[in-house]
Amino acid sequence: MPTMLVTGANRGLGLELVRQYLELGWTAVACCRGPGGADALNALADGAGDRLSVFKMDVNNAEEIAAVAKTLDGAPIDLLINNAGIVDSYGTGVAEGNDDPDLKNYDHEFWLEILNTNVVAPGRIIGAFADNVAASDKKLIAMMTSGLGSVANTWQAGRYAYRTSKAGLNMLTRSAGEWLEKRDITIIAIAPGWTRTELGGPSAPTAVEESVAGMRAIFDRLTIADTGTYWNFDGQKLPW
Numbered sequence: 001m002p003t004m005l006v007t008g009a010n011r012g013l014g015l016e017l018v019r020q021y022l023e024l025g026w027t028a029v030a031c032c033r034g035p036g037g038a039d040a041l042n043a044l045a046d047g048a049g050d051r052l053s054v055f056k057m058d059v060n061n062a063e064e065i066a067a068v069a070k071t072l073d074g075a076p077i078d079l080l081i082n083n084a085g086i087v088d089s090y091g092t093g094v095a096e097g098n099d100d101p102d103l104k105n106y107d108h109e110f111w112l113e114i115l116n117t118n119v120v121a122p123g124r125i126i127g128a129f130a131d132n133v134a135a136s137d138k139k140l141i142a143m144m145t146s147g148l149g150s151v152a153n154t155w156q157a158g159r160y161a162y163r164t165s166k167a168g169l170n171m172l173t174r175s176a177g178e179w180l181e182k183r184d185i186t187i188i189a190i191a192p193g194w195t196r197t198e199l200g201g202p203s204a205p206t207a208v209e210e211s212v213a214g215m216r217a218i219f220d221r222l223t224i225a226d227t228g229t230y231w232n233f234d235g236q237k238l239p240w
């Protein structure tokens with residue numbers, strides 16, 4: 001059976017990705033910052049037994065990433081999902097009337113933190129696990145982006161940190177594409193839709209089950225010819 005590795009697996013979309021792939025009989029390598037307190041994730045082991053491994057991994061911690069890679073010792077990873085991410089809680093945009101568009105008032109320190117977590121860390125993780133992906137049958141890397149990362153669709157002010165981080169992640173998807181393609185690895189950017197998680201909040205229209213089922217359907221049908229593409233979870237392509 002294939003193996004998936006996901007970051008930020010203890011809650012939200014990461015947890016649901018693990019749940020659905022385990023249900024399909026896959027093996028899951030679930031990475032999160034605090035395995036000890038990841039009750040919902042650890043509870044999945046009941047039905048999965050040794051098909052679920054939970055690892056401590058802060059995506060900003062190079063040593064923890066290297067330790068997971070060392071433990072896996074070259075084992076194949078069919079599907080690597082760079083899911084962990086953070087968002088700025090700085091209003092939702094000027095149009096909603098609760099954000100200040102003035103860049104001098106922005107939280108620049110948090111902006112750096114968001115870029116580190118949402119762009120630099122996924123790059124570090126691909127570097128650490130590309131050999132495992134290349135050793136697998138499916139050879140797929142999914143970058144959990146957002147519709148808010150679309151440069152073409154953006155003019156509204158605000159959410160500068162999150163938007164630039166996801167646009168940066170999109171660029172990473174494209175710019176690592178050539179290197180990975182030479183190893184027969186497909187990489188795509190995928191937006192899960194506005195989904196009810198801690199990050200998405202309770203007003204989001206999409207349930208995690210629906211978002212993940214939609215993303216799985218896309219992952220199922222991708223081939224190397226699709227590498228470097230940008231998807232919404234409902235199967236629509238998004239403009240970069």
Ligand SMILES: NC(=O)c1ccc[n+]([C@@H]2O[C@H](COP(=O)([O-])OP(=O)(O)OC[C@H]3O[C@@H](n4cnc5c(N)ncnc54)[C@H](OP(=O)(O)O)[C@@H]3O)[C@@H](O)[C@H]2O)c1
Pocket residue numbers: 007008009010011012013014032033034057058059060082083084085086087117144145146147191192193194195196197198199200201204
């Ligand atoms: N929900 C939406 O509407 C939506 C829309 C578009 C894109 N997305 C993207 O989907 C992804 C998952 O979001 P979600 O909605 O599932 O959010 P969530 O429920 O807030 O979960 C975020 C996950 O990321 C983890 N994380 C954050 N920083 C980390 C770090 N430094 N190292 C390791 N793990 C870290 C969190 O772990 P802790 O519990 O340790 O904090 C948590 O597991 C994110 O990349 C997000 O940008 C979500």
